[in-house]
Amino acid sequence: MSVISLKREDAKAAVEYGELAVKASPGDFATHVVLGRALLATEEPARAAAEFAGSRKAGPQQSRRPFQSRNGYSRLGEMRTQRASGTNSNG
Secondary structure: OHHHHHHOOOHHHHHHHHHHHHHHOOOOHHHHHHHHHHHHHOOOHHHHHHHHHHHHHOOOOOOOHHHHHHHHHHHHHHHHHHHHHOOOOOO
16 A cells, blocks of 8 residues: 555655554565655655665565665665755655
């Protein structure tokens, strides 16, 4: 549901569903990645970074983990750069 909410651009709902998913399955790296993406969408970079770090600890054998975590950290870096320069990705 979190991924669907993100696709519908309902970041708040995506965070709520993501938090439920992480509680239900804390060892699943994908739940942390999706929650991290939702937190980025709500402009909560510190919490997003914590979820991306959680994804690296959860399920290290899963092959997509490094790629998805790296994409999340990349987006987090973009947000920090935009904030430092006073620009906003939303327009």
